[in-house]
Amino acid sequence: MTALNINGKEHHFESAADTPLLWVLRDVLNLKGSKYGCGMGQCGACTVHVDGRPVRSCITPVGSIGAAAITTIEGVGATPTGSKVQQAWLDLDVMQCGYCQAGQIMSATALLEKHPKPTDKDIDAGMRDNICRCATYVRIRAAIKRAAGLPETDSREA
Amino acid sequence: MRPLLHDSAEVNVSRRTFLTVGAAAGGGLLLSFSLPGFRLGTAEAGEAAGAPILNAFVRIAPDGIVTIAAKNPEIGQGVKTSLPMLIAEELDVDWKDVRTEQALLDEEAYGRQSAGGSTAIPGNYLSLRRVGAAGRQMLVAAAAANWGVPAAALTTASGVVSHKASGRSAKYGELAAKAATLASPDLATVALKDPKDFKIIGKPIGGVDSPLIVRGEPVFGIDADVPGMRYAVFEKCPVNGGKVLGANLEAIRALPGVRHAFLVKSPEGGRGMGLKDGVAIVADSWWQASKALEKLEVKWDEGVVDDQSSDYFARTAAALADKAPAKVARQDGDVEQAFADAARVVEAQYEYPFLCHATLEPQNCTAQVKDGKVEIWAPSQTPGSGQKMVASMLGVPATAVTIHLMRCGGGFGRRLANDYMVEAAWIAREAGEPVKLLWNRRQDTRHDAYRPAGFHFFKGAVDKEGRLTGLRNHFVSLGGWAGAGEFPAGRVPNLHYGTTSLPLRASTGALRAPGSNESAFVYQCFLDEMAHAAGKDPIAFQLELLSTPVEPAEDAGRRRFGMSADRMRGVLELVAENSGWNMRSRLPKGTGMGVGCYFSHGGYFAEVMQVTVAAGGALKVNKVWVAGDVGSQIVNPSGAINQVQGAVIDGISQAFAQITFDRGRVQQSNFHDFHMLRIDQAPPVEVHFRTTDFPPSGLGEPALPPAVPALCNAIFAATGKRIRRLPIEWTLKV
Numbered sequence: 001m002t003a004l005n006i007n008g009k010e011h012h013f014e015s016a017a018d019t020p021l022l023w024v025l026r027d028v029l030n031l032k033g034s035k036y037g038c039g040m041g042q043c044g045a046c047t048v049h050v051d052g053r054p055v056r057s058c059i060t061p062v063g064s065i066g067a068a069a070i071t072t073i074e075g076v077g078a079t080p081t082g083s084k085v086q087q088a089w090l091d092l093d094v095m096q097c098g099y100c101q102a103g104q105i106m107s108a109t110a111l112l113e114k115h116p117k118p119t120d121k122d123i124d125a126g127m128r129d130n131i132c133r134c135a136t137y138v139r140i141r142a143a144i145k146r147a148a149g150l151p152e153t154d155s156r157e158a
Numbered sequence: 159m160r161p162l163l164h165d166s167a168e169v170n171v172s173r174r175t176f177l178t179v180g181a182a183a184g185g186g187l188l189l190s191f192s193l194p195g196f197r198l199g200t201a202e203a204g205e206a207a208g209a210p211i212l213n214a215f216v217r218i219a220p221d222g223i224v225t226i227a228a229k230n231p232e233i234g235q236g237v238k239t240s241l242p243m244l245i246a247e248e249l250d251v252d253w254k255d256v257r258t259e260q261a262l263l264d265e266e267a268y269g270r271q272s273a274g275g276s277t278a279i280p281g282n283y284l285s286l287r288r289v290g291a292a293g294r295q296m297l298v299a300a301a302a303a304n305w306g307v308p309a310a311a312l313t314t315a316s317g318v319v320s321h322k323a324s325g326r327s328a329k330y331g332e333l334a335a336k337a338a339t340l341a342s343p344d345l346a347t348v349a350l351k352d353p354k355d356f357k358i359i360g361k362p363i364g365g366v367d368s369p370l371i372v373r374g375e376p377v378f379g380i381d382a383d384v385p386g387m388r389y390a391v392f393e394k395c396p397v398n399g400g401k402v403l404g405a406n407l408e409a410i411r412a413l414p415g416v417r418h419a420f421l422v423k424s425p426e427g428g429r430g431m432g433l434k435d436g437v438a439i440v441a442d443s444w445w446q447a448s449k450a451l452e453k454l455e456v457k458w459d460e461g462v463v464d465d466q467s468s469d470y471f472a473r474t475a476a477a478l479a480d481k482a483p484a485k486v487a488r489q490d491g492d493v494e495q496a497f498a499d500a501a502r503v504v505e506a507q508y509e510y511p512f513l514c515h516a517t518l519e520p521q522n523c524t525a526q527v528k529d530g531k532v533e534i535w536a537p538s539q540t541p542g543s544g545q546k547m548v549a550s551m552l553g554v555p556a557t558a559v560t561i562h563l564m565r566c567g568g569g570f571g572r573r574l575a576n577d578y579m580v581e582a583a584w585i586a587r588e589a590g591e592p593v594k595l596l597w598n599r600r601q602d603t604r605h606d607a608y609r610p611a612g613f614h615f616f617k618g619a620v621d622k623e624g625r626l627t628g629l630r631n632h633f634v635s636l637g638g639w640a641g642a643g644e645f646p647a648g649r650v651p652n653l654h655y656g657t658t659s660l661p662l663r664a665s666t667g668a669l670r671a672p673g674s675n676e677s678a679f680v681y682q683c684f685l686d687e688m689a690h691a692a693g694k695d696p697i698a699f700q701l702e703l704l705s706t707p708v709e710p711a712e713d714a715g716r717r718r719f720g721m722s723a724d725r726m727r728g729v730l731e732l733v734a735e736n737s738g739w740n741m742r743s744r745l746p747k748g749t750g751m752g753v754g755c756y757f758s759h760g761g762y763f764a765e766v767m768q769v770t771v772a773a774g775g776a777l778k779v780n781k782v783w784v785a786g787d788v789g790s791q792i793v794n795p796s797g798a799i800n801q802v803q804g805a806v807i808d809g810i811s812q813a814f815a816q817i818t819f820d821r822g823r824v825q826q827s828n829f830h831d832f833h834m835l836r837i838d839q840a841p842p843v844e845v846h847f848r849t850t851d852f853p854p855s856g857l858g859e860p861a862l863p864p865a866v867p868a869l870c871n872a873i874f875a876a877t878g879k880r881i882r883r884l885p886i887e888w889t890l891k892v
Contacts, residue, residue, distance in 0.1 A: 016414070019443075019445050020445065023443060023444060023445040027389070027443050027444060027445070028443070030383070031374070032374070032375075032376040032380075032381040032383075033373070033374015033375065033376070034374070035378075035380070035518075035519070035567070036380065036520070036596070037518050037519070037520070037599065037829075038599045038828050038829050039598055039599055039828075040599075040828055040830070042828055042829035042830055043518065043829050045518060072374065073372075073373070073374030074373065074374045077372075077373060086372040086373070089368070089372050090364060090368055090369060090372060093362065093363075093364040093365060093368065093796045093797070093800065094368075094800075095234075095365060095368055095371060096234035096235070096236070096800055096801070096804055097232075097233060097234025097517075097518070097519075097565075097566060097567050097568045097569075098234065098365070098367065098368065098371040098377075098378075098565070098567070099234075099378060099517075099518045099519045099567030099568060100518050100567075101371055101372065102371070102372075102374050105372060123837065124837060124838035125838075127837045127838075128836045128837055128838045129836075130837070131518065131829060131834045131836065132518075132837075133516060133517060133518040133568045133570075133834060134234050134568060134804045134808075135803070135804040135805075135806075135807035135808050135811065135835060135840060136800060136803075136804055137807060137835075137837045137840035138803045138807075138840070138842060138843055139800065139803075140837060141837065154842045156780075156841075156842065
């Protein structure tokens with residue numbers, strides 16, 4: 001029996017220790033918001049927080065997590081930063097297909113926890129591991145600034 | 159052949175339209191409308207000539223909440239929001255009172271339910287407004303009957319019918335039951351609003367599923383959950399169309415969690431995008447199935463692969479450069495004479511690679527086969543075609559196949575094919591249990607209908623005045639198609655377009671703006687070369703070509719296939735103005751601006767890109783300016799700008815990616831070797847629309863094609879180096 005602390009609740013389940021957290025979340029615990037995109041930590045669609053750090057759940061074995069606190073997209077709205085990020089995403093109508101956006105929101109929330117007033121360079125560094133196949137990057141950048149209470153203009157403009 | 163596109167942006171309501179009315183559970187009004195389908199006016203459209211019936215449902219509950227069915231698959235293009243907006247506008251309700259529901263597949267009731275070709279807005283703009291207007295008319299008639307006043311004396315607003323003279327008013331929810339008993343209006347004659355009175359159309363409205371998605375609720379195909387379902391993986395031959403001879407099935411069946419392992423032998427040969435040979439593994443969890451897949455050993459018959467490598471394609475194409483093409487697509491005047499008489503002649507070889515679609519949600523499908531009935535949960539762009547294929551492969555009538563349209567984690571043309579659907583149905587039947595089939599990223603990258611690769615051998619001539627007098631293109635194609643009318647055909651006195659096709663084992667298909675995404679690159683870049691050869695400003699050079707009378711004469715942009723020179727000039731002039739094109743000589747060394755323009759899917763786009771190439775060759779895209787013309791009305795400006803910005807960045811992304819083959823096997827497998835653009839590489843994109851007096855056209859695709867040539871032409875302006883071969887490297891050799 002494995003025990004994990006997810007979104008403030010204790011979950012117990014049977015699973016091999018090498019099973020990636022993503023598949024336990026999705027197929028055992030029915031938390032389907034975290035998405036499978038690449039299975040090798042390349043796209044960021046599966047991003048969750050482990051003790052506040054963004055990690056790729058598709059390459060994180062459940063046996064490696066121990067007592068650390070996991071936050072998923074289903075729980076991130078309970079934090080003040082996560083809630084602001086979700087609202088900014090809706091205010092700016094960021095998404096197209098929406099498949100990557102759970103991962104984007106998790107990465108953005110972790111970024112803002114570390115850099116409450118991020119520069120464009122901070123955003124580049126914090127978000128470059130998340131692919132948006134629809135390429136909604138213009139609005140992702142603006143929404144992060146909005147959630148941070150910054151002007152939404154892109155300082156990289158020539 | 160180009161994919162099917164609707165010829166007319168206008169819905170043709172030449173036949174009588176019908177409306178049926180019934181009472182919804184709970185006493186509301188249920189409107190079920192049938193409209194004749196829009197007419198398909200091209201020869202290629204024969205398949206669809208059976209005039210599909212369009213039908214939309216509106217449900218009005220007693221509390222006034224209006225539920226509108228969203229008929230088409232949502233792939234990120236925003237139709238689950240924009241199509242219901244059309245109905246809500248004419249129904250005259252507030253958007254806050256509207257709920258949308260994804261319709262099941264039922265093309266007899268709803269008409270064509272597909273996502274492709276940027277057709278949703280042109281194909282539904284009038285018909286769905288009429289659906290809403292008919293509903294409004296019935297509610298007004300119900301109030302008129304209740305109050306004994308003429309309908310003409312009544313007005314509506316925000317879901318309320320009012321009689322000004324007596325001060326009476328009633329909410330739609332109160333009138334719905336009565337309205338359901340009244341005669342149905344003729345949709346062909348129902349009155350529509352004047353666009354100046356629009357309250358919903360033309361306003362930025364957020365995606366209807368977005369509040370669910372930010373909370374991580376299950377809305378995608380991959381999230382489908384059926385009681386008792388197992389999880390499947392399906393391994394196909396690395397070479398398209400290869401046969402399965404055997405596998406270590408006994409060993410696989412003994413692995414943890416594995417319930418079934420069996421060979422699938424395609425009854426149809428497996429060369430197209432249907433069922434192919436392979437090995438299915440069904441387990442208690444997808445991870446267990448995936449672990450078992452690592453132990454799978456298969457014996458394949460790959461067939462002949464000697465002529466199926468990318469370097470072989472390149473060598474073979476190069477040898478064809480000076481040969482006559484196998485097929486002549488278009489011939490005007492005497493191109494050889496034009497070269498002989500020219501002041502300057504330019505020759506250039508262009509090439510672009512195969513591309514996969516890389517939808518971020520890999521192909522997947524959930525299926526259940528029980529008592530001769532099949533139930534499917536699929537993220538598909540063409541669920542109707544999938545239904546027919548599943549019925550045919552499983553030997554059941556199409557009516558026995560129910561299809562749930564699941565939100566798609568990206569489409570881009572990949573989900574026009576339904577291979578995953580027929581695989582899931584087949585595996586579920588063989589397993590005797592409901593299954594969720596999910597491809598891993600390697601399988602998704604290696605079993606696609608790829609954007610065709612191609613080689614173009616151009617030769618162009620300009621005279622002493624800098625006019626384009628001759629143009630020749632020999633297109634050596636790997637699964638692509640050639641447009642005989644590619645601009646500037648008809649505007650150059652001597653022109654020769656020819657094609658030679660090389661044999662290809664891999665499947666090819668439509669990638670966002672199919673045909674156009676690669677044609678825009680080669681033609682717009684070569685025209686830029688000719689402009690420089692002529693000593694002219696590239697925009698001025700194209701404007702001049704666009705002012706040349708064309709043979710055969712254009713039809714002023716009324717047809718989706720016919721380009722209007724006026725409209726193209728309009729967007730070129732607008733983008734020149736907004737981007738500061740005429741000031742570009744003031745840009746610092748290593749920074750340059752390039753332009754591209756293209757007409758596709760009824761839309762006109764011109765784009766200017768500004769790039770900087772640093773001394774070491776590092777490339778940075780600083781900014782993109784876009785001017786678009788999609789007619790008289792943008793339905794949802796928020797979605798529209800998002801589509802355009804995304805398409806432009808997607809276009810840049812395409813220029814840096816490639817799929818290559820080695821003896822029939824795709825060499826890339828995931829995002830580490832098939833690169834997608836990241837946020838730090840994505841430039842700001844400034845979008846302007848030009849409003850013109852033409853029916854609205856779609857926005858899923860037409861903003862993409864000009865991005866690639868604008869980028870390549872900007873690199874030339876910055877460095878003097880021509881990009882004639884894709885992919886581009888982020889660090890250029892300068």
